[in-house]
Amino acid sequence: MSSPADAHSPEAHEGHHEVNYVRVWAILLVLLVVSVVGPMFEIRVLTLITAFGIAVVKAYIVAKNFMHLNIERPIVLYILAAMLGLMLQFFWGTSPDVMHHYGKNWENRAALDQPHTAGSTVGGSHGDAAAAHGAEAPAGEAAPAAGH
Amino acid sequence: MVRPIATTRSAAGLPTGRLAVWWVIASEIVIFGGLLGSYVMHRLGHPEWADYAAHTNTWAGAFNTFVLLTSSLSAVLAHQAAEKGDGPKAARYLGFTILGGGVFLVVKSFEWTYEITHGFTITANNFWAFYYTAAGIHGVHVIAGMIIMAFIAMDARKNKELQRVELVGLYWHFVDIVWIFLFPLLYIAK
Numbered sequence: 001m002s003s004p005a006d007a008h009s010p011e012a013h014e015g016h017h018e019v020n021y022v023r024v025w026a027i028l029l030v031l032l033v034v035s036v037v038g039p040m041f042e043i044r045v046l047t048l049i050t051a052f053g054i055a056v057v058k059a060y061i062v063a064k065n066f067m068h069l070n071i072e073r074p075i076v077l078y079i080l081a082a083m084l085g086l087m088l089q090f091f092w093g094t095s096p097d098v099m100h101h102y103g104k105n106w107e108n109r110a111a112l113d114q115p116h117t118a119g120s121t122v123g124g125s126h127g128d129a130a131a132a133h134g135a136e137a138p139a140g141e142a143a144p145a146a147g148h
Numbered sequence: 149m150v151r152p153i154a155t156t157r158s159a160a161g162l163p164t165g166r167l168a169v170w171w172v173i174a175s176e177i178v179i180f181g182g183l184l185g186s187y188v189m190h191r192l193g194h195p196e197w198a199d200y201a202a203h204t205n206t207w208a209g210a211f212n213t214f215v216l217l218t219s220s221l222s223a224v225l226a227h228q229a230a231e232k233g234d235g236p237k238a239a240r241y242l243g244f245t246i247l248g249g250g251v252f253l254v255v256k257s258f259e260w261t262y263e264i265t266h267g268f269t270i271t272a273n274n275f276w277a278f279y280y281t282a283a284g285i286h287g288v289h290v291i292a293g294m295i296i297m298a299f300i301a302m303d304a305r306k307n308k309e310l311q312r313v314e315l316v317g318l319y320w321h322f323v324d325i326v327w328i329f330l331f332p333l334l335y336i337a338k
Contacts, residue, residue: 021221021224021225021228022221024221025217025218025220025221028217029214029217032210032213032214032217035331035332035336036206036210036336039336039337039338047336047337051332051336051337052332052337055328055329055331055332058217058328059325059328059329062217062220062321062324062325062328063321063325065224066220066221066223066224066317066321066324067317067318067321067322072162073160073161073162075160075161075162075167076162076167076170079170079171079174080170080173080174080177082174083174083175083177083178083181084177084181086178086181087177087178087181087182087185090181090182090185091185091188091189094186094189095185095189095192098186098189098190098193099189099192099193100193101193111193111194
């Protein structure tokens with residue numbers, strides 16, 4: 001184990017002073033402009049890439065260059081990766097119940113009662129509630145009765 | 149001079165002070181990650197939320213992103229100055245960062261005033277509940293960062309406890325990263 005002095009030493013943060021922070025900031029601003037302009041074309045794929053894809057890139061640039069994660073001790077990366085893993089597990093475990101409004105033995109009445117969301121799944125339509133509900137029921141499996 | 153234990157004691161190869169800040173950030177990932185994850189699930193399950201999101205002001209969000217990115221630049225420049233032992237310069241850069249936080253909050257207050265007076269309150273529907281909760285918790289983090297930074301800047305001006313400049317910078321960059329994700333989720337996806 002190294003001493004704290006080592007951790008704060010120039011060797012520990014090798015390359016730290018070589019970063020041109022103003023240049024990094026300028027790159028971030030260019031990415032910001034792209035993330036605002038891209039969605040104006042109202043093309044779904046382009047919006048996903050320019051808004052959310054670039055958000056990931058911007059976060060990476062900030063973490064790497066401003067937080068110096070690229071020269072930080074591996075233990076920090078492990079801690080952060082574990083937390084991101086927990087976040088993904090939370091999403092994976094709960095998203096089916098939130099994004100789908102009915103299943104084999106259950107239904108979300110509050111969501112189904114809303115005309116726009118009834119029966120919607122991921123990327124669900126704005127169509128008629130009853131039609132959407134019935135149309136999206138799995139083959140051979142009746143949609144839950146309204147009175148349940 | 150007696151040095152603080154967070155600087156002199158090491159755990160896992162890095163000073164305990166820095167390790168503690170990383171732990172704080174790790175816990176914040178769970179807080180904001182859970183909130184934003186929940187938002188994404190609900191957003192995917194409720195297409196009509198796009199109509200509600202259409203009322204958020206993209207330009208105000210973009211300007212605030214610019215402000216926070218710039219404040220992150222001044223925070224890292226403060227760290228650079230502190231590493232060179234130039235406390236007064238580090239304090240000045242921290243002052244710019246605090247100013248950035250202040251501008252961010254002023255813009256946010258104008259935004260919220262407009263939205264609330266037009267009926268888009270936290271109880272209007274679940275989209276606005278998420279909007280105010282996420283942006284509100286983020287705003288509280290900005291305020292906390294500004295207060296902590298002010299105390300650290302006062303010490304740094306006297307060349308005291310300069311290692312803390314890096315620590316508060318780490319926290320501030322994380323707050324910036326959270327906003328980087330909040331911006332497209334709340335302002336762009338319409």
